[in-house]
Amino acid sequence: MKVVVIGGTGLIGSKLVGKLNEHGHEAVAAAPSTGVNTLTGKGLAEALEGASVVIDVSNPPSFEDEAVMDFFRTSTSNLLKAEAGPGVTHHVALSVVGTERLQESGYFRAKQAQEELIVASGIPYSIVHATQFFEFMNEIAAAATDGDTVRLPPVKIQPIGSDDVATAVGLAAIGTPVNGVVEVAGPEEFRLDQLIRKGLAAKNDPRTVVTDLSAPYFGAGLNETTLLPDSDAHIAETQFVDWLAQQQ
Numbered sequence: 236m237k238v239v240v241i242g243g244t245g246l247i248g249s250k251l252v253g254k255l256n257e258h259g260h261e262a263v264a265a266a267p268s269t270g271v272n273t274l275t276g277k278g279l280a281e282a283l284e285g286a287s288v289v290i291d292v293s294n295p296p297s298f299e300d301e302a303v304m305d306f307f308r309t310s311t312s313n314l315l316k317a318e319a320g321p322g323v324t325h326h327v328a329l330s331v332v333g334t335e336r337l338q339e340s341g342y343f344r345a346k347q348a349q350e351e352l353i354v355a356s357g358i359p360y361s362i363v364h365a366t367q368f369f370e371f372m373n374e375i376a377a378a379a380t381d382g383d384t385v386r387l388p389p390v391k392i393q394p395i396g397s398d399d400v401a402t403a404v405g406l407a408a409i410g411t412p413v414n415g416v417v418e419v420a421g422p423e424e425f426r427l428d429q430l431i432r433k434g435l436a437a438k439n440d441p442r443t444v445v446t447d448l449s450a451p452y453f454g455a456g457l458n459e460t461t462l463l464p465d466s467d468a469h470i471a472e473t474q475f476v477d478w479l480a481q482q483q
Contacts, residue, residue, distance in 0.1 A: 241314060248264060293310065343455065391460055420470060
């Protein structure tokens with residue numbers, strides 16, 4: 236079947252397009268660089284022609300609060316409107332474990348708004364909540380850096396590799412719409428400060444990770460389990476140490 240992947244040239248999207256094509260589907264990467272712009276609607280109708288499934292793994296060019304909210308509201312609305320005609324029978328979106336618990340953060344408020352638009356659309360859907368990617372550790376460290384110090388709370392996190400995320404999203408896309416949320420997480424639980432410390436050390440990054448109970452996470456306060464999935468989450472296989480080895 237034809238599957239259109241919005242954000243199909245990015246980290247997750249490119250992996251997803253490859254995996255779907257390998258399994259005999261017609262996966263199309265839709266992004267501004269391929270002539271599809273969900274903010275303006277340019278190229279959407281043409282890209283969706285003949286599609287059965289649309290997967291949205293896109294992210295905004297700016298993570299400033301107002302910009303990110305405008306991106307997800309506008310692009311999701313345009314996308315759902317374009318899907319409303321005959322043909323598209325499944326909308327799949329990638330979001331983040333704990334989104335509903337991280338509403339102090341502008342990014343997660345925008346992701347929540349995206350999810351609410353999908354639920355209200357009437358189009359059969361599946362929302363995949365993934366824990367944070369191994370590949371996102373650099374951004375977590377950068378957001379928490381002050382000079383040569385990285386301040387992070389010792390909360391629990393169960394990170395996952397992007398390849399495993401792409402697999403989970405692909406499986407959701409070729410399956411029956413759940414009209415709800417499915418969660419996917421990595422196989423190991425860490426403390427956030429411990430995880431970032433390990434990641435920086437592996438790259439010989441000189442920054443010092445300081446454990447700070449009050450440190451925010453992209454503007455949001457965290458408790459012990461904010462970033463953890465529910466007990467029924469699908470558990471992926473790739474371990475952090477193996478992923479690190481692949482980066483050398």
